[in-house]
Amino acid sequence: MENIVIIGNGIAGVSAARHIRKLSDKRIIIVSAETDYFFSRTALMYVYMGHMKFEHIQPYENWFWKKNRIELVRGFVSGIDTKTKKLSIDGSRALHYDKLIIATGSKPNKFGWPGQDLHGVQGLYSKQDLDLLETNAPNKDVCKRAVIVGGGLIGIELAEMLRSRDIPVTFLVRESSFWNGVLPEGESQMINEHIKEHHIDLRLGTNLKEIIADENGRVKSIIIQETGEELPCDLVGLTAGVSPNIDFLKDSGIELGRGVKVNRFLETNIKDIYAIGDCAEQHEAIGNRRPIEAVWYTGRMMGETVAQTICGNRMEYRPGHWFNSAKFLDIEYQTYGWVFGARGKKDYEVQFHWRHESDKVCITMAFDKETNKFLGINTFGIRMRHEVFDRWLTEERDADYIMEHLADANFDPEFYKQYEGEIVAQYNANYGKSVKTKKKSIKRIFQLN
Amino acid sequence: MSNYDRSMALTGQPPVTLSRNQKLATLLGMFGLAILLLAAFNVNFPGKATWLSISLMAISVGTIWFSWDAYSKKEPGIKNDGVWFKSISSKGFWGWIAGIALTGFYIILYFYPEYLGLVSGGDNKGVIGLFDPLSKALSGNPASQWFVYGTLYTVAILAFGIKFIWKYRHNRYEKIRTFSVMFFQLGFAFLIPEFMARLNGSSVLNGGSLPYYDLKNMWPLNYYNFEGYRIKGFLSSGDIGFAMLIFGIVTIFVISPILTYRFGKRWYCSWVCGCGGLAETAGDSFRQLSDKSVKAWKIERWVVHSVVVFVTLMTTAVIYSYLGTDTSKYWLTKSTFLLGVGGLLTTIFVLVMVFKREQFQKDAKYGAIGYFVIIMALIGFHYFSGEGNVFLFKSETLRKSYSFLIGSIFSGVIGTGFYPIFGNRVWCRFGCPMAAILGFQQRLFSRFRITTNGGQCISCGNCSTYCEMGIDVRAYAQKGENIVRSSCVGCGICSAVCPRGVLKLENGPLKGRIDSNQVLLGNDVDLMNLVNQK
Known part of the structure; x- marks a missing residue:
């Protein structure tokens, strides 16, 4: 039976393990120096704030791993011998692998400030x-x-x-x-x-x-x-910021840039070694994405993709439409498609910005100067329906269409204040248009016919 | 592990520490409670009405003042800082003290009301005596332990309701929902029945007297609604009484299925119900204590459905016991009734097994079949054997044990007394037969679901942690699945605490409502198809 060893038990590594298990009976071993069990890194803040205990940010109960025959090893991988296919692990015996997935994530950046290694x-x-x-x-x-x-x-x-x-x-x-x-x-x-x-x-x-x-x-x-x-x-x-956590690979012979260099199949320069998640660096950036994507969702997608490859269906990493979200103190932020800040803004990109006069709510929609094609949207304080924007991006809708159907995309809880009217009024005023908002339609949202 | 100092002291560090205002507010509330406690120890207050008003005001103002100080100065948003550091809300010392105190109160309330000052056929003493003036003002009758309880219950829902609204003032769903439970508690559960009691004996009711009836309280939550003395009361009270009896039947068989189909069981459990009302308001600080494990879910399913079987058998037996055998006197006789119950249960069972079979897990199927066979066997056994005790036991024995085990111990002592230990919805989750029946409808015949927003989940766990019903919401959200669970009461807190806007409670089309697709949006389309192959 093939030994699949995954270094790192974050979202990328664990997604890979779960999907390999769904597709095959291979032996799966996850090595982590950080914790015994997978936890949600993005939720660490809530433990300090007292919203949750550490056990709450572990998405699977502890029996899950044994039941799914995913072996967990706690230890720090100090080196990889790619010739004999062996990992040396501090405080544990060496591990042999047939296929190796590097998913070691990031570490915080330090820019050589005097005193950056002091206590505190x-x-x-x-x-x-x-x-x-x-x-x-x-x-x-x-x-x-x-x-x-x-x-x-x-x-x-x-x-x-x-x-x-x-x-x-x-x-x-x-x-x-x-x-x-x-x-x-x-x-x-x-x-x-x-x-x-x-x-x-x-x-x-x-x-x-x-x-x-x-x-x-x-x-x-x-x-x-x-x-x-x-x-x-x-x-x-x-x-x-953060950068890939790959110091332990320096002498391994694996090609490194800022991260572990991978091709579109998430393969490194050495056969049977793959890299996914924060630590992987694409040779060429994909579309508008960065070569290194340190985002929860991309880690998950790379894990799913590499699982296919390892289970015999060699597959390119082809992420869909860009999306992301965050929360700034009390303000939720979501983004679908591409909206750039001043520095990265494209020549063809027009940005329509609307902000509520008193509430901390705003949106920015980007569209193409020439064709009016919708490029992306940022929303603050309004939740949007991922499925709807993903569809609109695929269908290459134009800005007017988005404005007309904005109510369909609203994902705020029931009874929340609706802003579509104001937003579209300003859009019309800014661009001399006369778009009329359509009422929210269950049929359109859920694609019923 | 967090090495945050879990101090027992009321001082300590932020976010646990109490401000000066909060300390004063606590003192005021405690003063109000102390008056009640002193009254319970038979301290005789001159001017009962005044002292009762002072006490209730002190409790309400103390609670509202405390929450005003805690929330009003902060930006609107999620206010869960320090929940797991505070000993009251994390099963610490004060949590246990509160649990023991509440449990003790319920035991005295249910089983030893004389210690609260109840005197039958004379003037009440103690704390019940203190409530006499208010009771007489409302219904004209002296207070009982239930009046004291009802008043405190209402005060708690109102005062903590205001707290809840402050806490979630950025969230209109929560605000409107909380207004609703406050309204139904004050109007339907408290005032209307008291006023109705004034009509007893009047010509409006043909001189009859209505049983105490909280109109929003449906069978089987009010398991006693069809007991003989209540039926007599309804039937003695003219058209109004008859209308109320019909309403009681219509609510469970017609109104509730329609509303549950359209909105999910939340229309009742977190918008109308009194138990839910207390859990959502006074119990809000304990919602994170519910057990999220798969094991707890298994236990929940067996226990709550067993209670449904128990209440069905018990009610059937009780109604059976007072029906006659002579068809010429009244069309509904013992045997037609038993046949009717058997027929109804068979119809439901067959319809569900034919049309919804694939939605049951194996153990649920076995459970359903097992219980159905037991009920039908008992009915048949009785029907063919003729006389004797229905279901092997006397109906009175069944009624008494239900009332003791479920009505008192489960819903009161454990259900509310243990808020600070097991969370605020223990009763609703493990014990309430009403919730189980509505949940059954919600799971199989309803438009309600919690929609997961594409691929936006980051598995943080806020939704699961703050689910009072112990649903592991995250387990669905991180797979991109909608959440369609019979136990969900639709409180909306998972959606509120989600930092990434992933969850939305909504009523939508039945098609695609339960999608078990393990695909997350934002992925490669071909990969999504692959992952989706089973």
Whole structure:
């Protein structure tokens, strides 16, 4: 029987294991240095905030693995011998594999700041990071102020976590507005305001110069590059993005770039070794995607795809229409298709932006200047139906059609305030159109005929 | 594991710590409770009406003040910070204390009302005596332990309802739903029956007297509705009484199936029902304590359906016991009734087995067949043997044991007393025969479902954790499946706590409602087809 070994028990590795099991009887072994069981990484924040206990963020009960004959090994893979097909694991015997899937995820970026390895300086990615945060910032007496460096999704989550324990937070964002490398201006502005509503000291256009230690090698303060200001603090959160966690592969002979280089079949340069999830790097970016996609959903899709290949149906990784979501403090964000921030905005892309006058609700729809073709939508504070937007993208609908049928895509809970009327009125005003909104139709939504 | 200090103290660190306002509010509420406690120990308050008002006001204002301070200063949004750090809401010390106190209260209420001051045929004393003025003002009669309980129950739903509305003020579904349970509790469960009692003996009722009747309370939740004394009461009260008896039958056989078909059982369980009302308001802080394991689900299915069988047998026996045998006196006789019950159950059983067979799991099929055979055997056994006790036991024995085991112990002592230990819907999930019948309809004949939004789930677990019915919502959502479960009461909290907008409660077409496709949108279309092949 073939031995399939998967390094990493995150969403990518576990999706691969589950689907291999569905398709075959192969022996499956998952090795993880992080935890005994799979957990939802994106939910770590809720454990610190007290919304859930760690056991709640484990999607499967502990008996699941044995029942599905997925063997779990706890240990750190220190090296791979690709000739003899052996993994050496710290604290465990070597493992032989017939096929190997590398799904080791990411690690927080550190950009060589002076003092970045002091006590009290940390990222937020792993279970170990969460445990460390409980030590570094258990409450507002031990941690009188925290400084977060890096204005992305993890940064704002860390800020929300610390605020739940009333810890004062200063949030250093390099960009001129929060996450505006990705978000269009109006949306980014709205999130800036919302961050301040949560009493977070947001510093835009601000960089970290260095981290100063006290006599015990603990963080004492940080210096801001632009102003030279010294901010006393007990915790520095480094949240300036993540990069593939592949240091252990340096001498393995597997081709590495920033991540593990893979082709469209998720195969590395060495036969029978695959890489999926955050740590995989495509030779060529797929469509508008980045070569490395550190997103929950893409990890899952790559896991499903590689399972097909391993079970005899060699398959290309061909993700469908781009989608993503996040939550910025109290504001939910969803995106379908492509809407770019100012920096990445395409020449052919027109962006229609609408924001409610008082509620923290807004949308941005991108469409093609020439053809009026719908390219994508960002929504803040309005939930949208994935199925409907996925269909519209496939059918290559135009912007007018989207506006006309916007009510079909609404996924907010029943009785919620509807904004379609206002949105379309502004669309008409902006572009001199006379689109009329159609009422929500169950028939269209569920494609009944 | 989190090494957060799970302190027993009321102080401690945020988010557990209480603000000064919250401490004062707690003090005020405790003062209100202390008055009731003192009254229970026969401290005689001069001016009962005044002291009762002070007590109820203190409890209400304390609760509302506390929640105002906890929620109003924060941005609208999910307010679950520190839920698992607070000892009251995480089965800690205060959780157990609250559980023991509530359980004790229920035991005294159900079995030793004399300790609360109940005096039959004289002036009430103690805490029941304290409620006499209010009871007399409403119905004209002295209070009973049930009046005291009803009043406190209503106060709890109203005060904690306001708390709940504050907590979820960004969510209109939750706000409207909570207004609804507050309205039905105050109007239908509390005031209307009290006012109706004033009519007893009046000419409107032809001089008859109606039994205490909460109109929204259907059989089998009010398992006693068709007992002999109530039927006599209804029939003695002219057209109104007769209309109410008919209404009682129509609600379960006509109104409830139609509403459940259109909206799911939530129209009742989380919008109207009093048990649900208390669970959703006063019990909201304990919703995360329900057991989500597959094992708990298995136990739930056996226990709750056994209660349905029990209540059906019991009610049949009770009605049977007071029916006559002479067709010339009244068309409904013992034997036509038994035949009717047998016929109805057979029809339902056959229809379900023919049309919905494929939707049953193996154990559900065995269970259904087993129970059906037992019921029919008992009915047949009796029918052909003629006289004797129906179903081997005296109907009175059946009625008494049901009332004791299910009506008192399960729904009260365990169902509510154990809120802080097993979660706020223990009764609704494991014990309520009404919920089981509505759930059966919801699973098989309803437009209601919780739609999963394509591929957006990140398996975080908020939905499962905060499901009061112990449904592992995430298990469906992460596969892209809709959630169609008989136990879902449609409270909407899974959808509310979802950080990625994945869940939506909705009434849609029957086609494609239960899709067991393990495909997640956003994938390669060919791969989706492959993954979907079974």
